[in-house]
Amino acid sequence: MTEQNETLLNLRVITPDDYPELAALMDMVYPDIGGAWPKATIQALVNAFPDGQVCIEDNGKLVAAALTIKVDYNRYASKHTYKDIVSDKEIAKHNDRGDALYGLDVFVHPEYRGSRLGRRLYEARRELCRALNLKAILAGGRIPGYRDHANLSVNEYIDKVKRKELYDPILSFQLANDFDIKRLMHQYLPEDKKSKGFATLLEWDNIFYEEDTVSIHEAEKSIVRIGVVQWQMSTARSLEDLLSQAEFFIASLADYQSDFALFPEFFSAPLMGLAPEKSPVEAIKFLAEFSEDIRNRFSQLAVTYNINIIAGSLPVQEKNRLYNVSYLCHRDGSIDEQYKIHITPHEKRDWVLDGGDTIKVIETDAGKVGILICYDSEFPELGRLLAEQDVQILFVPFWVDTKNGYLRVRTCAQARAIENECYVAIAGSVGNLPRVDNVAIQYAQSAVFSPSDVYFPHDAIIAEATANAEMMIYADVDLNKLKLLNTEGSVNNLKDRRLDMYQVKTLNK
Structure with missing residues (x-):
């Protein structure tokens, strides 16, 4: 030689x-x-x-x-x-x-x-x-x-x-x-x-093989742009005031050709300040009265600005029960929803919320996505159920008041990205609401996470906001890299599960 x-x-x-x-x-x-x-x-x-x-x-x-x-x-x-x-x-x-x-x-x-x-x-x-x-x-x-x-x-x-x-x-x-x-x-x-x-x-x-498509519009999208809104909680004078603030961010993310705009959990909470005299249970029911109008307006904005919107989460009253619901407003005008499954002690005690009983992957024009509302991200079973349905992006709208709570959400979101071989975007609120009980202060550092392997950033963070500052971030994620990870990654978390020892099963109705 x-x-x-x-x-x-x-x-x-x-x-x-x-x-x-x-x-x-x-x-x-x-x-x-x-x-x-x-x-x-x-x-x-x-x-x-x-x-x-x-x-x-x-x-x-x-x-x-x-x-x-x-x-x-x-x-x-x-x-x-x-x-x-x-x-x-x-x-x-x-x-x-x-x-x-x-x-x-x-x-x-x-x-x-x-x-x-x-x-x-x-x-x-x-x-x-x-x-x-x-x-x-x-x-x-x-x-x-x-x-x-x-x-x-x-x-x-x-x-x-x-x-x-x-x-x-x-x-x-x-x-x-x-x-x-x-x-x-x-x-x-x-x-x-x-x-x-x-x-x-x-x-x-060849994991990238594609059957012949009738038109270019039927081809699977590979590069997806995720927009995240780190929302400022401040006094709202009216519903229109709050929606104008939301539209500003939606329009801005649409200008950057984002495929998704993610808002935080309970981003509509400032409206509770319009009735400061109400008890916590009365206040959350009062807030729920705005939720249908917010959902419908977000759906209109999704069509107008050609962007899929995850409308954080909103309180919804159904048959004398209150739920915490996230709506995905598609840019074609359709709407999907995901109910929060796990209710925190605070939500049970002060607002008497109930949990949903269905978890699902939602098909969009920019990939298969799932929504885990705040506390739900801390339960690995839910992420694994979504992974069984080939989820590619997990959206986590959250609200927390302390850095401890934030780190729970952040750490668990990063774990969901690794164990389920998917991207995870988290969005939280910042600022304070002195006139609103139980939502008085906020802590957030919104981000977009990737799995941790050679195809992704060395720290598995694609984009990250400044802590406790009102802003938006956006990040491009490559869905093809998830396919490579699944077959050629240095580890194969999904493939290497010991299904002879354990399985996760859903009892969705």
Whole structure:
């Protein structure tokens, strides 16, 4: 191998002129199964699918290569043999209309093994699969190490390789490159004595694959802009006064092309100051009288400003019972609601609120979202139920009066982001309301959190407001990164759950 400081690697497509070097390399790597492919076969591959044939050269010397074709996924995701891929005349059966890649071969010069050249070629193949919007990469994988373990059944051998109790030069490498074993294939390549004719059908799924859409409007949105309002609690002279303040923030976030505007829990509380003589129970019922008008006005603003609005939370009276409800006003005019599930001791004691009994993921034009109102964020079961429904963004409108309370909400929100592999936005209120009992003071530092992994900020904070200052923040979140995290993250919190030991079940009515 070239000395380290003289190595100059270059990944490029294969040309017909590369055949002599390519053939010499194949003869060196595969003396036991026929050596090099005929020149006509390589020429046909280069002509039919040039982007699929790549090599790595070191200072002009060809030292590794990967050969690939396109195939019909449904045909080759089931059992087949090598002859189904390569005809008797040794011409690979490339299908230009295929919806999957098929890895014919990856081979590396013996002197370069350990330099991760094979990994580079596999990554190039994955990038090609994504770029062409294909479903998957398929491959028939030999298991040459099996010859040395004839005392084991082939299934036992594969299981031990998967558990890293045994090493197979091909299968171990493919498993390390995120391929999954789909099935065992017998007599795949009968002349392969080392594998005793067996091969594994391997698959790598393209998580970004999208079925053809009728129009661009049906394509799934990837980059989503979240706007968060850190709301100033101050004296309100009227409902219109409060709504004017809200519209200012909605308009401002819409100017920044935000997809969502998140308001805090009980942001309408200043209206209780219009009746300062009422008891706490009477005051919250008085506040509930405004909630329908606020919800309807927010819905109008969502349509007017083309932005989805999470209207914090509002007290709602239904059949002599009071609930704490968050409304999601879609920009198409529709409205969804999420009732607060867990009621704090203060809400029970002073306002006699009841909890809801349904938790749900809400489909929007900018992803699948859930709402956990303040205290609800401190119960991991709710976040996990939403994760079971593929939630991508959690919105947490909150109201707290002390930094202790704020840190509970913040810490739990960050935990929900990590354990459920989603984004979490929290919005709180600041300031004070001297004329309103039970909502007199506020503490907040609103933020948008991400999971904690290599695809995200080092501190898992995408955006953060200044503590206790009226302001708005916005943050762009990439939903595709959640897909990468789920499949290729340094940890896989959702995948690695021990469902044989525990499960979370919902009893939604």
